[in-house]
Amino acid sequence: MSQFLFYVIVGLLVADFIFERILEYLNSTRWSDQLPEEVKDIYDEEKYRQQQAYEKANFRFSLISSTFSFVIILFMFLLAGFAWVNGLAMSVSSNPIWIALMFFGVLMLASDLINTPFSIYDTFVIEEKFGFNKTTPKTFVLDKLKGYLLGAIIGGGMLALIIYIYQLTTTSFWIYSWLVVSVFSIFMVLFYSNLIVPLFNKQTPLPEGELKSAIKDFSTKVGFKLDNIYVIDGSKRSTKANAYFTGFGSKKRIVLYDTLINDMTTNELVAVLAHEIGHYKKHHVIWSLLLGILQTGIVLFIFSLFVGSAELSAALGVETPSFHIGLIAFGILYSPIAMITGLAMNIFSRKNEYQADAFAARHFNAGELASALKKLSVKNLSNLRPHPAYVFFHYSHPTLLQRLKALNNVKT
Numbered sequence: 348m349s350q351f352l353f354y355v356i357v358g359l360l361v362a363d364f365i366f367e368r369i370l371e372y373l374n375s376t377r378w379s380d381q382l383p384e385e386v387k388d389i390y391d392e393e394k395y396r397q398q399q400a401y402e403k404a405n406f407r408f409s410l411i412s413s414t415f416s417f418v419i420i421l422f423m424f425l426l427a428g429f430a431w432v433n434g435l436a437m438s439v440s441s442n443p444i445w446i447a448l449m450f451f452g453v454l455m456l457a458s459d460l461i462n463t464p465f466s467i468y469d470t471f472v473i474e475e476k477f478g479f480n481k482t483t484p485k486t487f488v489l490d491k492l493k494g495y496l497l498g499a500i501i502g503g504g505m506l507a508l509i510i511y512i513y514q515l516t517t518t519s520f521w522i523y524s525w526l527v528v529s530v531f532s533i534f535m536v537l538f539y540s541n542l543i544v545p546l547f548n549k550q551t552p553l554p555e556g557e558l559k560s561a562i563k564d565f566s567t568k569v570g571f572k573l574d575n576i577y578v579i580d581g582s583k584r585s586t587k588a589n590a591y592f593t594g595f596g597s598k599k600r601i602v603l604y605d606t607l608i609n610d611m612t613t614n615e616l617v618a619v620l621a622h623e624i625g626h627y628k629k630h631h632v633i634w635s636l637l638l639g640i641l642q643t644g645i646v647l648f649i650f651s652l653f654v655g656s657a658e659l660s661a662a663l664g665v666e667t668p669s670f671h672i673g674l675i676a677f678g679i680l681y682s683p684i685a686m687i688t689g690l691a692m693n694i695f696s697r698k699n700e701y702q703a704d705a706f707a708a709r710h711f712n713a714g715e716l717a718s719a720l721k722k723l724s725v726k727n728l729s730n731l732r733p734h735p736a737y738v739f740f741h742y743s744h745p746t747l748l749q750r751l752k753a754l755n756n757v758k759t
Contacts, residue, residue, distance in 0.1 A: 349661035356662060356679045357424055363682060364417045368410070370741070373734040375406050383731055383748060389721045398728040401477050408473060412465045419461065429454075429675055430664035444510050447671035448503050455498060459491070474585065477728060482584045493546055505531065510670050513654070520654075521647035528647075529640045536636055537598045540577075550577045550602065558608070561617050569710050571624050575600035582606050587727045592623040595632050610726060611719055618707055618716035625706030631699040638695065642688055649684075650677050686740075696743040701753050708757040717754050720747055 382395045390398075423429055436449035470487065474480035482490075508527060513520040535543075544550060553559050553576040566573040581589065581604035588607035594600050601623050608616065626632060650673075653659055659676040660668040707716045724731065724747045733746060745753070 348658045352658055352662035352676065352680070353424070356676060357421070359679055359682055360417070360421060360424070364413070367413065370734070370737045371406060371409060374730075374737040375403075377730075377732045377734050378402060379732060386721055386724070386731065386747070389718075390725055394725060397477065398725075398731070401728045402730055404473050404476070408465075408469060412462070412469075415465070416462065424663070427664035429672065433665055433669070433672060443514065443670065444507050446669070447510055448507060450671050451506065452499070452503070455502075456495070459495075463491070479585050479587055479728075481582055481586060486584065490547065497543070497546070513670055517655070518651050521644075521651035525640075525644045525647050528643050532636065532640060532643070536632070537594055537596075540593050540600050540602065541598075544579070544602075548583060549580045552576065553578055553603070558613050558616055561613050562620055565617050565621060565711060566624065569621075569624060569628065571628065573599070573601065573624075576620075577602045578605050578608060579603070580605055582609075588723055590619050590623060592626050592632065595627070599627060599632075606726070607723075610722060612715075614712065614715045615719040615722065618711050619719050621707035621711040622703045622716060625703035625710075626699065628706060629699065629702050631703070635696075635699075638692065642692075645688075646681065646685075649681065650674070653677055690740065693739075693741070693743050697745050700744050700750070704750055704754055705757045708754055713754045713757055717751055720750055 378399055380396075380399070382390055382392060432450055432453050433446070435453065436446045439449060440446055467487070470480055470482055471484075474482075505528070509520070509524045512523045512527070516523060540550070553562070559576065562573070562576060575594075575598075577600060579602050581587070586606055587604075588610060589604045590602065590607055592599070592601050601620060603616070603620075607619070611619070654670060654673045654677070655668055656673060657668045660666070660672045662676050663672055665672045704716060707713075723729070729747060731747060733742070738746060744750075
């Protein structure tokens, strides 16, 4: 049975790799020298050629980096690498929690170090070549160190707590773990911008002026109490622009990238904010949180049925069943279900984006939002014509041309 599971795991890894490469190839077939009619008003021929070159550079880079990662993970299974790391951790401690922490700590650190050269090339070569990169080597290193620290504290802390719960409750651990993870998820939605973001970026309240007054006027018009409008120094790392909404209740907050403010008119910025407010008014934040919690519960329940399986551990070359080895094997075996739930979440997310766009169009101005979306696409060199299959499997947002078409059909 364990050998059969081993072949299934390896088969799933190979199938996933091939499937992703097919999707990327299909995406590459959509490259075109012809500028879409819908964006000729803002996309000149030279900028469009730059966008196509950016897509091709990322395609080549993704092919190389993903193949390298696939080969590494495949060898980890074929050469019993997980069993070796497990033995290393067991030689240091006999405590199951410490063994698991060291096991995942070694794997995560080794994985990050192996992939760091790719991150460096992506940031300082590709992003630099196309005018996006503003990250300094110092910022890059500090981001890594902060990431390690957060991973150890948050990730390690959650893992230790869940294993401790497992030791106390065995197969019913999923219920208590689900409760813990759910509480943590709600806490992070409320306080992520207050606790985590400041470790990496500076957030300052939007200063008084024309933009803030326009935003206040709109939020009052649609009955949306908004006290927290912040500007984040996204230009510290990239010239790419964005905006996002987080939290709910008194903790709701809208965050604008400084790069966004620098490139848009006041009306375009209000249109972007109207879209973000639309997410809140349509309860997308709450529904996404609840669906995420439900999905976590399902995963934990299914995992609880297999966590103590000797066959799962043996499939990775480990004789004694353990929580962390079972988690690795289960993660691969669960991947087909994860793909299906991921598809459902993407469909849900794209639907939400259309609804938020429609809210902004009806309550503010469809033309201003369309103009803002075009500018964002140009600034970020977004793919204008991704393959429909790639969009279906990977996009949480509709494409620019899909959104522009939908905006044209909104009845105001």
